[in-house]
Amino acid sequence: MHLSNSPDPKLTVLAGGVGGARFVLALRAARPEARITVIGNIADDIWLFGLKVCPDLDTLMYTIGGGADAERGWGRADETFHAAAELAAYGAQPDWFGLGDRDLATHLIRTQMLSAGYPLSQVTAALCARWELGVELLPASDDRVETHVVVEEGGRKRAIHFQEWWVRHRAALPASDFVMVGAESASPGPGVVAAIESADAVLLPPSNPVVSIGAIMAIEGIRDAIRTTRAPVVGMSGIVSGRPLRGMADACLNAIGVDVTAAAVAAHYGARPDGILDGWLVDEQDADQVPAIEAAGLLARAAATVMSDPASSVTAAEALLGLADEVARRG
Numbered sequence: 001m002h003l004s005n006s007p008d009p010k011l012t013v014l015a016g017g018v019g020g021a022r023f024v025l026a027l028r029a030a031r032p033e034a035r036i037t038v039i040g041n042i043a044d045d046i047w048l049f050g051l052k053v054c055p056d057l058d059t060l061m062y063t064i065g066g067g068a069d070a071e072r073g074w075g076r077a078d079e080t081f082h083a084a085a086e087l088a089a090y091g092a093q094p095d096w097f098g099l100g101d102r103d104l105a106t107h108l109i110r111t112q113m114l115s116a117g118y119p120l121s122q123v124t125a126a127l128c129a130r131w132e133l134g135v136e137l138l139p140a141s142d143d144r145v146e147t148h149v150v151v152e153e154g155g156r157k158r159a160i161h162f163q164e165w166w167v168r169h170r171a172a173l174p175a176s177d178f179v180m181v182g183a184e185s186a187s188p189g190p191g192v193v194a195a196i197e198s199a200d201a202v203l204l205p206p207s208n209p210v211v212s213i214g215a216i217m218a219i220e221g222i223r224d225a226i227r228t229t230r231a232p233v234v235g236m237s238g239i240v241s242g243r244p245l246r247g248m249a250d251a252c253l254n255a256i257g258v259d260v261t262a263a264a265v266a267a268h269y270g271a272r273p274d275g276i277l278d279g280w281l282v283d284e285q286d287a288d289q290v291p292a293i294e295a296a297g298l299l300a301r302a303a304a305t306v307m308s309d310p311a312s313s314v315t316a317a318e319a320l321l322g323l324a325d326e327v328a329r330r331g
C-alpha cells in the first residue's frame, strides 16, 4: 500500500524528546486521518527523590497534548518551581535537575501506579488519556533501560547517568562511550513490534541518533523488527550544515567517532537489512551530500527540513512522507 492512496495510513514514529515531539505534532497536522503510533525513548529515565521521571515520554506527552513549555522544550507550561526551591533549601541533591510543581504531579502518579504493579506502558496510557493526544504513545519497553555515559576525569574513567552528563555538565565532560544499561535483556513494550510490523511507514524524526534513536535501537527486538518490517523506514537528519538543530547531538556523535554531518549519521544508521534505514532526508543546505548517502545504499533526498514554525514543520513532515512513498513505490 502506498501512503499517497491510503485513506488512513498507519504511521509509526520512533522518537526522543523535543525534536521527536515537534515532528509528531507536524505529522498529525499533515495527516489528521492517519493512525500514528509513537515509540518513545525510555533510556533518559531517572529516579529522583523516590520518583520515576521519564523525560522523553513526558516531553512527547506534554508537547503533543498542548501542555509543554514551548520555549524550554521540556516540562509544563505555566510552571513554578516552589518544591524544587524547598528541596534546595534543605540542601537536597541533586540540585541540578529542575522538577517543576505541575510536572511533579505526573511523576507522583506515575510512581504510585508503578508501585501498585502496573507496567510503564499501562501507566503511560493512563497519563496520556488526560492529554487526548490523537496518537498512541508507547514506551519502547516496560523494562528498565538507562543510558550511562563513560567519562574521563583526572585520568580516571567512570560511568555517570545520562541526565548528569546532559543536564549537569551540559555534555561538556569528554565522553568515550554510551552504555544502555539493561537494553541487552529488555523486551519491546506491548504493541511496539506490532506497530513496526503493521505500519505503512516507519519514520525517524530528527531525534538524537545516539541517545534517543540509538537507545531505542539498542533493544534487540525493536532493532530486528525495524530491519525486517515490510514498511519503508525513512529518517530525517537533525544535523544541518554540520550542526545539530537543537540539543547536543554533536557531543554524542563525537564521543562515538561519527562525524557531525547528515551523511555520516546516515552511514552510522546504515541501509537495511544490516542497518535500519531505506531512505534519508537531508536539509536543502546539505543537498551536496545526497550522492554520498545514495552510494551507501540509501534513497536520499534534500528538502526544507528546518522546523521553525508549524507551517515549516508540516512541510518537513510532508517531505519525509514523500520519501517513504518513493521508497514504497520502488519496492
Ligand code: FO1
Binding pocket: 016, 017, 018, 044, 053, 054, 055, 056, 058, 059, 074, 075, 096, 097, 098, 099, 100, 103, 163, 166, 167
Ligand atoms: N533539562 C535541563 O536542561 N535542565 C533541567 O533541569 C531539566 C529538568 C527536567 C525535568 C523533567 C523533564 O521531563 C525533563 C527535564 N529536562 C531538563 C530535560 C531533559 O532531561 C533532557 O533534555 C532530555 O532528557 C534529553 O532528551
